[in-house]
Amino acid sequence: MDLTYTPQEEDFRARLREWLAEVLPTLPPKPSPDDWPARRAYDLGWQRALHDAGYAGVHWDASPTTRLIFWEETERAGAPYVGANFVGLLHAGPTIATEGTPAQRERWLPPILRGEEVWCQGFSEPEAGSDLASLRTRARRDGDHYVVSGSKLWTSHAEVADWCELLVRTDSAAPRHRGITWLAMPMDAPGVTVRPLRTLAGSAEFAEMFLDEVRVPVADRVGAENDGWRVTMVTLSFERGTAFAGEVVACRRVLGELAREARAGGRWDDPALRRRLGRLNAEFRALWRLVQWNAGETETAGGGVPGVAGSVFKLRYSHARQELYDTAAAVLGPDCLDLDRPWVLDRLSSLSYTIAAGTSQIQRTIVGERVLGLPKGR
Amino acid sequence: MRLHPTDDQRALRDSLRRLLARRFGAVALRAAVAGPGLDRALWRELGAAGFFALRLPEADGGVGLGLPEAVLAFEEAGRALLPGPLAATCLAAGTVSGAATGETVVTAVDGGGLVEWLDASDTVLGDASGAVPLRSVDPLTPLHRVPAPASVGPPDPVAVLLTAAEQLGTAARVCELAVQHARARKQFGQPIGAFQAVKHLCADMLVRTETARAAVYAAAVTAGPADIAAARLLADEAAGRGSRDCLQVHGGMGFTWESEVHLHLKRAWVRSHRAGGVTESEELLAADLVAGAG
Numbered sequence: 151m152d153l154t155y156t157p158q159e160e161d162f163r164a165r166l167r168e169w170l171a172e173v174l175p176t177l178p179p180k181p182s183p184d185d186w187p188a189r190r191a192y193d194l195g196w197q198r199a200l201h202d203a204g205y206a207g208v209h210w211d212a213s214p215t216t217r218l219i220f221w222e223e224t225e226r227a228g229a230p231y232v233g234a235n236f237v238g239l240l241h242a243g244p245t246i247a248t249e250g251t252p253a254q255r256e257r258w259l260p261p262i263l264r265g266e267e268v269w270c271q272g273f274s275e276p277e278a279g280s281d282l283a284s285l286r287t288r289a290r291r292d293g294d295h296y297v298v299s300g301s302k303l304w305t306s307h308a309e310v311a312d313w314c315e316l317l318v319r320t321d322s323a324a325p326r327h328r329g330i331t332w333l334a335m336p337m338d339a340p341g342v343t344v345r346p347l348r349t350l351a352g353s354a355e356f357a358e359m360f361l362d363e364v365r366v367p368v369a370d371r372v373g374a375e376n377d378g379w380r381v382t383m384v385t386l387s388f389e390r391g392t393a394f395a396g397e398v399v400a401c402r403r404v405l406g407e408l409a410r411e412a413r414a415g416g417r418w419d420d421p422a423l424r425r426r427l428g429r430l431n432a433e434f435r436a437l438w439r440l441v442q443w444n445a446g447e448t449e450t451a452g453g454g455v456p457g458v459a460g461s462v463f464k465l466r467y468s469h470a471r472q473e474l475y476d477t478a479a480a481v482l483g484p485d486c487l488d489l490d491r492p493w494v495l496d497r498l499s500s501l502s503y504t505i506a507a508g509t510s511q512i513q514r515t516i517v518g519e520r521v522l523g524l525p526k527g528r
Numbered sequence: 529m530r531l532h533p534t535d536d537q538r539a540l541r542d543s544l545r546r547l548l549a550r551r552f553g554a555v556a557l558r559a560a561v562a563g564p565g566l567d568r569a570l571w572r573e574l575g576a577a578g579f580f581a582l583r584l585p586e587a588d589g590g591v592g593l594g595l596p597e598a599v600l601a602f603e604e605a606g607r608a609l610l611p612g613p614l615a616a617t618c619l620a621a622g623t624v625s626g627a628a629t630g631e632t633v634v635t636a637v638d639g640g641g642l643v644e645w646l647d648a649s650d651t652v653l654g655d656a657s658g659a660v661p662l663r664s665v666d667p668l669t670p671l672h673r674v675p676a677p678a679s680v681g682p683p684d685p686v687a688v689l690l691t692a693a694e695q696l697g698t699a700a701r702v703c704e705l706a707v708q709h710a711r712a713r714k715q716f717g718q719p720i721g722a723f724q725a726v727k728h729l730c731a732d733m734l735v736r737t738e739t740a741r742a743a744v745y746a747a748a749v750t751a752g753p754a755d756i757a758a759a760r761l762l763a764d765e766a767a768g769r770g771s772r773d774c775l776q777v778h779g780g781m782g783f784t785w786e787s788e789v790h791l792h793l794k795r796a797w798v799r800s801h802r803a804g805g806v807t808e809s810e811e812l813l814a815a816d817l818v819a820g821a822g
Contacts, residue, residue: 151537151596152530153749159529215529409817418818425807428814432743432758439531439742446530465735511724517734518727522707527722 153442155215163219169203170227177230183353190268190310193233197265206263209239210247214448218395218441225396234307238262238269240393242315244385245332249373258313258334270311272302272335272359273382279303280512282317283326283379287361289318289333296320296333296371298341298364304506308344308357311337316366321376332378334370341365351498352489394467395441401474402434404493408474412481426477433470440466461513461521468503468510475500531745533600540593541600547577548608554788557609561667561791566612566633566648575630579605584621584628595686599693599748606697606767609791611668613645615690616653624651639804641677644669654678666794683803685756689747691799692756692763696737696744699766702774702792703733709778720777729773736766754816757809764806767796 155163177196181188200206208220232239243262246254261267278285287300298318305314314335321329335342341364346354373381409427412418444459475497479486486494504510518524533541551570552560560567574580582598584590591597598618605614613635617627626632635645637654646652646659647670659672707730710721720726740762747759771793775782782789800806 151533151745151749153746155529406817409814413818424814425810427817428810428812429761431754431813431817432761432809435746435755435758436739436743436762439746440739442529442746443531443742446532459738462735462738465731466739511728514728514731515724517731518721522703522721522727522730522734524707524710524721524727524730525719527718527724527727 155219159215159219162216163223166205166220166223167227169205170223170229173199173203174227174229180230186309186354190234190307193230193235194265194268196230196233197235197239197263199265201264206265210244214445218445221393221395222399225399231396234268234310235262235265237271237307237311237315238267238313241271241385242269242313242334245315245381246334246372248384249332249381254334254370254372267312268307268310269313269315270305270308270337272305272314272316274304275301276303276358280509283330285317285319285330287316287318288322289320289331289366291320291368292365294368295365296331296368298333298335298361298366300361302359302361304347304356305344305359306356308337308359309346309354313337314359317378317382320378324376327379329376330378330382331375332372332381333366334372335361335364335366339364339366349499350501351495394463395438395445397471398434398437398441398467401471402438404474404478404496405430405434408478408481408493415481415483417481417483423477423480426480430470430474430477433473437463437467437470461508461516464508465510465513465517471503472500531742531749533596533745537597537600540597541604544577544579544601544604545607547573548604548610552608552610557788557791560611564667564670566645568633571612571633572630575628580618580621580630581628582618588622589628590621594748595689595751596745596748598686598690599744602690602693603697603700603744606694606795607701608697609668609788609795611645613649614694615687616644618690619684619687620651620653624653626650637674637677638802639677639681639683640801641674642801643672643674644798646670646672664798666791666798668791668795669798671798683808685751685753688760688803688809689744689751689756691802692740692744692747692760695760695763695767695796695799696740698792698796699733699737699740699763699770702767702770702789703730703737705789705792706730706733706774706777713779726777729777733766733770733773736762736770740766754813757812757816760803760809761806761813764796764800768793768800771796 178192181192208217239262243259246258273282275285275287287298287302289296289298314337316333316335318331318333319329320331341362343360344357346357349355412423412427417423440463444463447459475493478493479497482491485491488494519526551573578591579601581590582593582601583595586592602614613633616636617634620634621628624632624634627634632651633649634651634653635643635649637643637652637656643652643656643659646656655678656674659674661672664671710726710730711719713720721730743759743762747755771789775789775793778787778789781787
C-alpha cells in the first residue's frame, strides 16, 4: 500500500501547475452555454494551448497516474473542461490510435491533438440504448463507398462536430455483435441532419441525428468490416479508471462550499444536515481513493482497460453526485427551487449520471456477471 | 502510487488466513457459539504468529511493521469472526506485559460505557468498577455495561481504524457467502443469482466493499483522523448493509440460528457502536469540511 508519487510524477505535477498559473489568466472569458460556435472555439483553443505546451496527448500516452495528476491539477486550477474535445480525445482518437491504419492515424489524430477538429459519437439509437448491439442503422456497399441510412440519438456536440464515429450494421444476417462496422463520417456529408434535443435542465447538450443515404468512403472504415463491436469495446472503457478524477476534486470543493453556506445560513445547527455533510465528506474521500486505486491497478496491468474497476467506481460515484446535490437542496431550503441559485442546475444535470454511459442497472449486471461470476439470466 | 497490498503484505494476509482457517474454521465457530469463552491456546498461537505485535518495534520484541499490515491482519480476523478484544490487546502490546505474545488478554472500557470480554480478560484499561453484564445480542461478544463511565477523551484513531478493518473483512466475507449461495441455490429452474433482483443486491455488496477497501487501506497509509473517520463510516456501512443483504439472499435459511450469516450481522452491529459510534465520525468529518482541511 503506497500513496507516494515518483519524482518524475511530482515533477510533472509541479511543471503543470506552474504552466496553468501562467496560461489560465490569458484565456478569453468562458462563452455562454447556449452559444455553440463560441463553445467550440473556446474548447478547441484550450486544446491548442495544451498541445503547444506539450500536454496534447496526455490522455493517450501518459501513465494512468500521470493522467490522474493531470485531471486533478487542471480541476484544482479551474482550467476549462475537455468539452467538445471529449469524443476525439477520449474515445474516437484512442480507437483510431489503436485500430487505425498508418494513413488513418496520420489523417485524423493530429487535428484532434492540435485542437482543430471536433468529433461526436453516433452509437445509441432510438431502439438501441442499453442494448447497443441491437442497433439498426444500415450501411450497404456501393463500390468504394458505404451508403448509410438510419438515426442516432444522444449525440453530444453534434451541432459543431466535424466527424462522427459511427456504428452501423453491415451484415443483418450475422449474430448481432458480428455484423457491426465502425466508420468515420464527415458531418457535412449530404444526407446528415442534426436536430438538437433539449435536456430537462433546459439546455441543448445533445442531439438526434438522421442519416439518409449518406455516402462514406470505404477507406474511412476503421478495423475490418463487421468487426466494429470489438473495435469499439477496445476503448469504450478507456478512461473509466481516471477520467472522473477531476470531477471528484470538483465535488469535494462543492462540498466545502455547501458546509460554509450551511454555516452562514444557520442550517449548520441541524445535526441531521451536519452529519449528512460529514457522511458526504467520507464518501468523496473514499471515491478519491478509489480513483487512486484504479490508477494503480491500470498501471500494473500494463495500461489495460480499467473496465471492471470502472463499473464499481461509476456506480458509486453517480449516486454520490446525486446525493451531493440533493444535500445542496437541503442546505438551500426553498431557494433550491430558484434556477438562478448555485447548484440548482447542477442538481438537475446530476440526474443524467445514473443513466449516461451505461445505466446503474446495466453496471450492476456487469459487476454481477463479470466480477462476481453470477450466471446470466433473462 | 499503488494502494494495493504489496507481495509481502499479501503473503502475511494469506498466512494468517490459513492459520485462522485451520484453527477457527466452521466447526470451531459452532463450538464457540455453543460454549462461549476465549480460546487461550488460539490466542497464544496468534501471539506467536505476531498478530498482536505487528506494529511493535523489533527492538521491543515486535514485528516492526506498520498500520497497513495491522489493517490486513484485522481484516482477516473480521472475515473469520475471530472473537475477543483484539484491538484493545493489540494496542496494549507495548505497554501491558504479555499482551504482545497473547499471554495476557487486554480489554478496555469504551467511551460509550461498554466493555467487551470483561470476564475473560486479564487486564482492563479504564475504570470498569460496578460493571454489570448484559445479555449481548452477539453470542460471540460478551458485554458489560459500566453504569457511570468516566470521560475517556476522544477515541484512539488506531482503534477506530482496526475496527474498520474488521468491518471490511465482514463485508468481503458476506459478499462471498451471498454469491456462493446465489450460484448454488436454484428456484424457477435456474440459480437465483441469474435473477437481476438478486444479482444487483450482490453487485451493490461488492461496490460497498471495494469502496470501503480503498478508504480503509488509504487511511492505513496516511493515518489521518479524517481519513480514518471516513474509512470507519464506509466500512460500517459495507458490513452492516452487506450482512443484511446476505441474509436476504439466503432467504429462510438466513434467518436460522444454524446459518453463519446472523453472526456476521450481529458482530457488525457490535463494532459499529465502538468508539462513539458513527455519529462521532460524522461530526468529525463535518467539522473537517469547515476547517478547510478539505
